[in-house]
Amino acid sequence: MITLISSDKRKFHVLEEVANQSLTIRDVIEDRRGRRRADRIILVTNINSKIPEKVIVYWLRHFLMPEEIAHASMSHKKAEKLKKWEAKFFDTDIDTLNDLILAADSLDIPSLFDGACEKVSDILKNRSAEEVGEISKIENEFTHEEEEEEIPSENAWVWRNEFA
Amino acid sequence: MARADNSRRGDRDRLSSLPDCLIHLIMSFLTAQEAVRTCILSKRWKNLWTTLPFLDFDWRKSKYDRKWDPDEWDYSEYQIHKLEKFRDFVTMTLLLREPSELHKFRLSFLDGEFYDLCRYDIFIRSWILHALKYNLQVLHFSFSRYYDPYPQGSLHLGIFTCASLVDASLHSTISVRNIEVINLPCLKRLHLKMIALSQNFVGKLFCGCPVLELLHLENCGAERFSTNSKSLKHLKVENGCWGGDSEKSMELIDTPNLVSLYYPMCPYIFDQCKMLLKMPSLTSASIHSHYHYRGQSNVLIGLSNVQYLVLFGENIKGAMEIELPNCPVFSNLKNLSVNNLCLRCHFNILASFLSHCPNLEKLSLCYLGCYCKWDALGNQESLKIAPFEGKRLQTVEVKFSRSDRNFPQDHEVFTGYH
Structure with a gap:
């Protein structure tokens, strides 16, 4: 059993086999192997407690069905x-999602990272700049002139009909 | 435009505060067109795409804001116009991006029904040449055309000497016959589709790719396939046919680390050929046979230690008949699936094959119906069927097409084994 401590001092106890899905944690445990119990505590300072909860839920789900089983024999139903x-x-x-990306990046959990990135990229797809701004809270600090003239003329080639 | 006041803490734009490299990874899920269009989001995003190391140009996913108007254009004219815009977009993106690393470059330029893609050769060649300069690791390239099945050399051969390349997938109706040198020291995965290969391409390939782990050849013609690669783990050959030469009728595949194999029962259509497979690590194999062929290839002998085996193809019955006399005992085989074998006509073939699989746990049978009559079984009762113990057999799965009315009878055939 190892203990993760989040930035707001909450403790999370996780089975080592489960937490091993984080390559960072796996390396840390490997480095400290053979030492005392106190060394099995890992601080995850850059994320708040809501995220470890989610990450652990994700781990548990994937721990139940490791990806290596993705062999020809694995049923499509499970996948x-x-x-x-x-x-x-x-x-x-x-x-x-933002926090999950940061957590998955620092803890090195490739599948979680890709999943979260893909979801964010969906927000950027097929939407107008205003819609994206609203959902993602990206602040558009362009001035009125820039928005009306400079940006469209510079980037005309991106929007084909204006390039014709 | 006036925007809502986002001063509350929870409403901060946290996405933009991610470091560039993470935003780039998010953008890697977008097509190049979608990625470039993020430049209007904000000042932070204006130039983000110019250093994006992943570019995915997909003709089919490309959006063209002008709809087809039958009064204005023929459909073919419209398509050509759209294609020209796509070409301009690719060129502009490559011109305007910063000269920074480009790890992944995907170009999909498919299905030219209405236009002559030969005119684009020069563009495609220069795009790829450009991409190869920036430490390219992943190249996915598909470019097919209908009219000219074997044009010469539109594929820039610089691809085959790119030192940084790790993963390459090339799909094109082109030939690489005139290729001289292959030197891809980092290449791990290679997928070639519809490419006419030169005489000793495979030999050169394994010499030039010391760490190649996955090779997938799809509809590629070649002269022969022999290898002794130490690094290869996965080999897949789909619908490949080899020319072969009658003098040398032995094919040796000596791959100590191969784990999975997808291979034809006999790749030579015109010649007889024995295959010698040395694959001690092999665990799963899919063997297909689509053509009639002459003589034993002995492919099954090399597979004696597999755990998963799939046999399929239109001619699987003929192929199994030929190979059965030299069939080894599959002592590790747990999971067998046989497709396209009619239980009524060819039950004896299946039964004698099963007698070589003492430790089988799961058997799946799937076939799409056969025009035989149930009466045929009458003759089979007189055949001596090798007794199949199947002590460990747990599951038998039989898939039928819905139109097959003989299902209940087929089921009876197996009841003896339960």
Whole structure:
């Protein structure tokens, strides 16, 4: 059992096998192997307590079905089920996704990282700048002139019909 | 435009505060067009795309804001116009981006029904040449055309000497016959589709790619396939056919680390050929046979230690008949699936194959219906069927097409084994 401590001092106890899905944690445990119990505490300072909860839920779900089983013998039903579960898991607000990206980056959890990035990229797809701004809270600090003239003329080639 | 006052703490734009490299990874899920269009979001995003190390140009996903208007254009004219815009977009993006690292470059330029893509050769060649300069690691390139099945050399051969390349996927109706040198020291995965290969391409490939782990050849013609690669883990050959030469009728594949194999029962259509497979690490194999061929290839002998085996193809019955006399005992085989074999006509073939699989746990059978009559079984009762113990057999899965009315009878055939 190892203990994760978040920035707001909450403790999370996780089985080592489960937490091993984070390559960072795996390396830390490997480095400290053979030492005392106190060394099995890992500080995750850059994320608040809401995120470790989510990360651990993600770990547990994936721990139940490791990706290595993705062999020819694995049933499509299970893969489908996991896909559905992930879609639901990532269906959250932009701030949580943002934190998940940061956490997955620092803890080195490739599949979580990709899932969160893909979800954010969906926000940027097929939407007008205003819509994206609203959802993602990206502040558009262009001046009126820039917005009306400079930006469109500089980037005309990006929008084909104006390039014709 | 007036925007809502976002001064509350929870409403900060946290996405933009991520470091560039993370935003780039988010943008890696977008097509190049979508990525470039983020330049209007804010000042922070204005130039982010110019250093983006992942570019995905996809003709089919490209959006063109002008809809097709039948009064204005023929459909073919419209398509050509759209294609020209796509070409301009790719060129502009490559011209205007900063000369920074480019790790992944994908170009998909498919299905030219209405236009002559030969005119684009010069562009495609220069785009790829440009991309290769920036430490390119992943190149996915698909470019097919209908009219000219074997044009010469539109594929820039610089690809085959790119030192940074790790993953390459090339799909094009072109030839790499005139290729001289292959030197890809980092290449791990290679997928070639519809490419006419030169005489000793495979030999050169394994010499030039010391760490190649995955090779996937799809509809590629070549002269012969022999290798002794130590690094190869996955080999997949789909619908490949080899020319072969009648003098040398032995094919040796000696790959100590190969884990999965997808291979034809016999790749030579015209010649007889024995295959010698040395694959001690192999765990799963899919063997297909689509053509009639002459003589034993002995491919099954090399697979004696697999755990998962799939046999399929239109001619699987003929192929199994030929190979059965030299069939080894599959002592590790747990999971067998046989497709396209009619249980009514060819039950004896299946039964004698099963007698070589003492430790089988799961058997799946799938076929799409056969025109035989149930009466045929009458003859089979007189055949001596090798007894199949199947002590560990737990699951038998039989898939039928819905139109097959003989399902209940087929089911009876197996009841003896439960």
